[in-house]
Amino acid sequence: MKVLTTPISEEDVRNLQVGDQVLISGSIYCGRDAVLPKICELIDSGEIENTDIHLRGSVIFHTAVSPAGVGPTSSNKLEIEGSFETLSKAGVKVHLGKGEIGKATIQMLDEQNAVYAVMPPVTALLGNNTMEQRLVAFPELGMEALYELKVKDYPAIIAAAHNESIY
Amino acid sequence: MNYNQEIVDKVCDALVRAGSTFTPDKKEAYKKAIQKETDDKARWVLETVLENAEVAEKNHSPLCDDTGIPHVVVEAGPNAAVTGTVLESIREGIRQGLRTLPGRPMAVKGNDAQRIAQSEGMYEDSGMLDAAPILIRSTDEEVLRVHILMFGGGPAIRAHTHRVFHKHKVEPVMDQIVEWAVESTAQLGCSPCTLAIGVGRSHYEAASLMLQALVDGRYEKQSEMEQEITNRVNESHVGALGLGGDTTVLATFMKVGPQRASGVRIVCMRPCCCFEPRISSCEL
Numbered sequence: 001m002k003v004l005t006t007p008i009s010e011e012d013v014r015n016l017q018v019g020d021q022v023l024i025s026g027s028i029y030c031g032r033d034a035v036l037p038k039i040c041e042l043i044d045s046g047e048i049e050n051t052d053i054h055l056r057g058s059v060i061f062h063t064a065v066s067p068a069g070v071g072p073t074s075s076n077k078l079e080i081e082g083s084f085e086t087l088s089k090a091g092v093k094v095h096l097g098k099g100e101i102g103k104a105t106i107q108m109l110d111e112q113n114a115v116y117a118v119m120p121p122v123t124a125l126l127g128n129n130t131m132e133q134r135l136v137a138f139p140e141l142g143m144e145a146l147y148e149l150k151v152k153d154y155p156a157i158i159a160a161a162h163n164e165s166i167y
Numbered sequence: 168m169n170y171n172q173e174i175v176d177k178v179c180d181a182l183v184r185a186g187s188t189f190t191p192d193k194k195e196a197y198k199k200a201i202q203k204e205t206d207d208k209a210r211w212v213l214e215t216v217l218e219n220a221e222v223a224e225k226n227h228s229p230l231c232d233d234t235g236i237p238h239v240v241v242e243a244g245p246n247a248a249v250t251g252t253v254l255e256s257i258r259e260g261i262r263q264g265l266r267t268l269p270g271r272p273m274a275v276k277g278n279d280a281q282r283i284a285q286s287e288g289m290y291e292d293s294g295m296l297d298a299a300p301i302l303i304r305s306t307d308e309e310v311l312r313v314h315i316l317m318f319g320g321g322p323a324i325r326a327h328t329h330r331v332f333h334k335h336k337v338e339p340v341m342d343q344i345v346e347w348a349v350e351s352t353a354q355l356g357c358s359p360c361t362l363a364i365g366v367g368r369s370h371y372e373a374a375s376l377m378l379q380a381l382v383d384g385r386y387e388k389q390s391e392m393e394q395e396i397t398n399r400v401n402e403s404h405v406g407a408l409g410l411g412g413d414t415t416v417l418a419t420f421m422k423v424g425p426q427r428a429s430g431v432r433i434v435c436m437r438p439c440c441c442f443e444p445r446i447s448s449c450e451l
Contacts, residue, residue, distance in 0.1 A: 019208065034285070064232060067293070068271040071232035074321050074356055099321075099356030100409055118408055120212050121357045121441070122219035123232045142289040143272060155215070157208060157410060166410055167353070 007057025008093040013113050018164045022117065023153040024094070028059040029136070032073050034144035036060070036083035039137075043090045053136060053146070055091040061154075062097035065133060066143040071121040074099040081105055088112035096156055100167045106160045116160035129153055171256040177449040178260025178313060179267060184447035185315045186234050186268045187227050189220040193417075196386040200359065200414045209412030213359070216407075216441050227268075230442045231357075234270040235317030237261045237298040240382050247311040249303055253451070257301065257313060262294035264315075269293050302375060310450055314382045317445040322360075325351035326437040328370050333432050337392075340366070340432055344396055347436050349403040352415050357440040359407050359414045361386075362396060364421040365435040373435035376422040381444040384420025393419040407441070420444075 004012060006026030016022070031039060042048040048055070062080055063070040075081055075097030084095055085108050095109075098118045109116060132150040139145050159166045189197070197217045204210040223230045239257060243249050264270075274295035277287035299318075306312070331343045344364060352358050363384070365376025389397065396419040406412035426432065 021208070021211070064271065064273075066232065066271045066273075067269045068229045068234045069232040072356070073233070074324060074354070076354060076356075077324070097356075098408065100353045118356060118410075120215050120219070120408055121231050121233075122215055123229055124223035124226065125215070125219045127228070128222075140288055142291070144289075157408070159409070 004094070006059055008059065009057065010113055013093050013115055016115050016158050016161050018158055018161050018166055020158040022156050022158060024059060024096070024156060025152045025154070026150070028061050028096070028149050028151055029053070030061045030063050030065050030070065030147040030149055032062050032064060032144055033077055033079040034141045035138050035146045036087070037079050039146065040083050040086040043086050048090065051137065055087065058092050059094040059096055060087060060092050061149070062095070064143040065145070065147040065149070069123040069127050070130065070149070071123040071126065072096065072098040072119055075116070076101050084108065085112070088114040101160060106165050107163050109160055110163035115158055117156040118159045119154065119156040126154065168255050169252065170259045171252060174253060174256035174451050175260040175263060177451060178257050178315065179263040181313065181315045181447040181449040182237065182261055182264025183227055183268050185317050185445045186229050186270070187223045188447065189224070190446065192386040194220070196417045200417060204413050206406060206410065206412030208410045209407040209414060212407035212410060213414060220442070229268055230445060231319060232271060233319040233321070234268055235319045235445060236296065237265070238316040238318055238378060239298050239301045240314040240316070240378060241301055241303045242306040242308075242310065242312040242314070243303060244306055244309045244311065246309060249311070254301060258298060261298050261315070265293040265296055270296060302378060304379070312448055312450050314446060314448045316378070316381055319440055319443065321355050321357055322437050322439050322443065325355045326435070327351070328373055328433070328435040330431045331434050332430055334430070340434060341392065341395065344434060344436055345399045348396065348400045348416070348438060349405065351438040352400065352403070353405045353409055355438055355440060356409055358405060358409065359417045359441055361417050361439040361443060362400070362419040363437040363439050363444070364396075364419065365424070366422070367424040367433050368427040370433055370435070372424055373433040376424045377435040377437055380420040380422035381439070381446060383422065384418070384444070386418045389418060390421065393421050396421070
């Protein structure tokens, strides 16, 4: 079991292999279909520099945040997988979700030294590993807004790294 | 509307159970799968999903953060009466159950176009989430029974309802179901799945039969066709969470209705995720 603590370094990512079981701790961002394209727009326009969003070495967890808890949604949804490249170029190191992603995305992740990790949708267990949550941006999106969580030992498995994958 | 409070309370409790509890036969299916699983990482996923279910049941908390859209099946015995008050009391029980669980606040605001575009945001009240249209069927038992099923979004994305040309053999229909299931379980991610299948004469009937298959299906009792589908999909080795291994599918629940004199069958196939069917029942 490898331990990943945010911010995640380039060296941390280089040492990850497909199939590695990891425990993720630190501050991670949560976003999905609705908010990730908006974050990409902020990156493309340069406006991200004027926000409280710090993507270098970060983890993006594909989940809603609500009183029901958190858990991964399908990362291969159009607006989620479509955000991987822009987010990776902006410094995101781990895209955390579930479901098969495309070969082109897997290759792009390698070029950006980023990885894709999957986790079981174990909401009841994750509740014990989630210490704090903070609404960061786009509150009008409700449960689909950008949130930051402070987490300890979120369990995941590396599903795509270095142009290899479990798929 | 004057509600029947007893019905409201029973349905509220049933919804919370549906969203937080594995049925006993499902727990057994997981235990058997864990024993048989040969891939270490896939076994870890199966054990973690079962552990999650134990914690959720103990805390009466959601199994998954996508708490799902309520689907309701009512069974009415020979002398049972399903009145408007009964139906509205069931709907009120669902609203209260969603607030208690708590359900994810995902009812979309706005008019037709705004709801499609999700341009006006969501209600903060979990109870604003309407149930799908209620399905009513008769039974020989002297009972009025309600089944609550919570349908998550992932399986809905990956499900198919489509015509299949059967060529006057069962094999082309079975082959199509297996092909859909292998593709969709890999895309879904949150496997092992339980496949829910309805075969009917229209899209409405096929989807209705799929829903009833989830009510009537049992993990320990598989028909020949159900077992064949399960075995063939498991040969794909998509596995738990897509990691490979032996357990892509725990079981198949299939219901074949009356068929049209035609070369076409309408098949509905839902790859229910590792927590589904999230189901609970109560007698009113």
